[in-house]
Amino acid sequence: MTSTPVTLCFMLRDGAAGPEVLLGLKKTGFGIGKIVGLGGHVEEGETDAQAACREVHEEAGMVVLEEDLRDAGLIEFVFPARPEWNMSTRLFTARRWIGDPVESEEIIPEWFLVSALPLERMWQDAEHWLPAALGGEAVAAVITLNDDNQTVASAEYSSRGV
Numbered sequence: 001m002t003s004t005p006v007t008l009c010f011m012l013r014d015g016a017a018g019p020e021v022l023l024g025l026k027k028t029g030f031g032i033g034k035i036v037g038l039g040g041h042v043e044e045g046e047t048d049a050q051a052a053c054r055e056v057h058e059e060a061g062m063v064v065l066e067e068d069l070r071d072a073g074l075i076e077f078v079f080p081a082r083p084e085w086n087m088s089t090r091l092f093t094a095r096r097w098i099g100d101p102v103e104s105e106e107i108i109p110e111w112f113l114v115s116a117l118p119l120e121r122m123w124q125d126a127e128h129w130l131p132a133a134l135g136g137e138a139v140a141a142v143i144t145l146n147d148d149n150q151t152v153a154s155a156e157y158s159s160r161g162v
Contacts, residue, residue: 003076003088007052008039009064010072010093010134011101012114019114021134023122024059024107030085035121038107039089048090056094060109061102068096073139075129075157081147091133128155 011022026036038059042051049066056064072091079085101109112118114134119127125143133139141157 008037
């Protein structure tokens with residue numbers, strides 16, 4: 001199976017009501033109209049960590065350093081109806097960065113309580129792995145989508161403490 005390498009990076013902070021995560025409303029491209037994590041394709045010659053740092057800067061104007069990334073796992077997304085959409089997605093979290101999130105051409109960033117994730121506005125697969133990844137676990141998952149390319153046909157996953 002051929003998969004496109006992509007990354008997602010979840011910025012975490014302690015808010016007054018509990019831990020918060022930075023997500024964003026997707027304004028263009030794949031996933032338009034959904035709440036998503038910051039991330040995208042790994043470009044040729046980049047490591048996953050370099051791509052995550054670049055994507056955070058491009059999408060939210062924040063600077064995160066590679067040494068401040070924490071591995072949060074790997075998810076294989078399988079789209080049987082559109083195999084060209086298959087993705088191998090490295091997950092990262094970060095608690096240190098420079099700057100405040102700003103809107104870009106692609107994302108409207110917003111902080112959400114980790115205990116109240118907007119799952120109904122996200123890709124359906126997020127409910128299967130995002131809470132564990134934000135809770136400090138390293139997730140390993142294979143998410144297979146239905147022919148509608150939206151809903152989950154199956155989710156096989158495991159996690160380990162980090």
